[in-house]
Amino acid sequence: MQVTEATLASMKPDPQILDHRRTSADFAAARPCIALLPLGATEQHGAHLPCGTDTFQVSYLADEIARAYPEPVWRLPTIPITVSHMHRGSPGTVWLTNATLTALVKDMVLSLRHEGITRVVVLNGHGGNFVVRPIIQDLNRDYDDLRVILLEASTGERVFEEPPGSIHAGESETSRMLHVAPDLVRMDLAVDTDVPYTQSYLLYAPIARLEPSGVWGHATAATAEKGRRYHELYVPAAVASIQRTFAALDALPGGPTHGTAGPEPR
Numbered sequence: 001m002q003v004t005e006a007t008l009a010s011m012k013p014d015p016q017i018l019d020h021r022r023t024s025a026d027f028a029a030a031r032p033c034i035a036l037l038p039l040g041a042t043e044q045h046g047a048h049l050p051c052g053t054d055t056f057q058v059s060y061l062a063d064e065i066a067r068a069y070p071e072p073v074w075r076l077p078t079i080p081i082t083v084s085h086m087h088r089g090s091p092g093t094v095w096l097t098n099a100t101l102t103a104l105v106k107d108m109v110l111s112l113r114h115e116g117i118t119r120v121v122v123l124n125g126h127g128g129n130f131v132v133r134p135i136i137q138d139l140n141r142d143y144d145d146l147r148v149i150l151l152e153a154s155t156g157e158r159v160f161e162e163p164p165g166s167i168h169a170g171e172s173e174t175s176r177m178l179h180v181a182p183d184l185v186r187m188d189l190a191v192d193t194d195v196p197y198t199q200s201y202l203l204y205a206p207i208a209r210l211e212p213s214g215v216w217g218h219a220t221a222a223t224a225e226k227g228r229r230y231h232e233l234y235v236p237a238a239v240a241s242i243q244r245t246f247a248a249l250d251a252l253p254g255g256p257t258h259g260t261a262g263p264e265p266r
């Protein structure tokens with residue numbers, strides 16, 4: 001199945017997904033206790049992947065997690081623009097500042113809280129959103145009734161063979177896109193790079209200066225089968241991780257909570 005954010009609005013509501021295609025009466029009947037907030041991005045992904053790669057990938061994951069979760073989840077619309085200024089200077093890139101994303105996530109979480117939803121899963125589809133951790137930590141510090149947890153969309157070590165630290169538009173992202181939206185992938189333009197910097201260098205300089213191709217990994221090794229396998233492993237692990245993390249937080253002896261959830265390796 002292929003899902004893109006651009007087509008979501010025109011699709012009929014999916015009875016298995018409680019999202020913005022549903023009516024207020026549907027929400028009143030379902031009474032969701034958990035919200036899932038996917039963070040995408042709009043930024044260069046080399047010559048072979050669309051600028052909306054992170055948005056398409058995280059939207060797909062959010063749909064699949066919402067379908068698989070054993071109770072109703074308010075699957076929020078994917079935020080398509082986040083902190084991508086490490087891709088500045090590359091056409092097709094647009095970003096928020098860290099301060100703006102902080103305000104955006106905080107406003108959304110607090111409006112959910114106002115409406116009685118105090119468990120929020122932030123599904124981060126963009127590795128450049130370094131600020132998402134302090135945002136979540138601050139929200140949990142300031143509101144004892146909130147449980148805001150983090151789920152990262154990229155945990156591909158068991159499926160992909162490119163070197164650790166291959167963080168952008170390489171084997172992992174390209175394989176996932178070949179599974180999610182193959183028509184948007186130009187494998188004839190895929191390249192491999194071995195960037196001699198760690199991810200920390202994104203704090204210091206834009207990718208355009210660190211690696212002019214914009215690719216940080218081995219894109220030519222990508223296959224749709226690897227992408228399919230990744231999602232097959234990821235979705236149940238993500239569901240289990242969300243359940244486990246909320247249960248663990250609930251079992252804590254009072255006081256503020258904070259936490260990071262991520263699928264456990266198997």
Ligand SMILES: [Zn+2]
Pocket residue numbers: 045053054126168169173
């Ligand atoms: Zn990406």
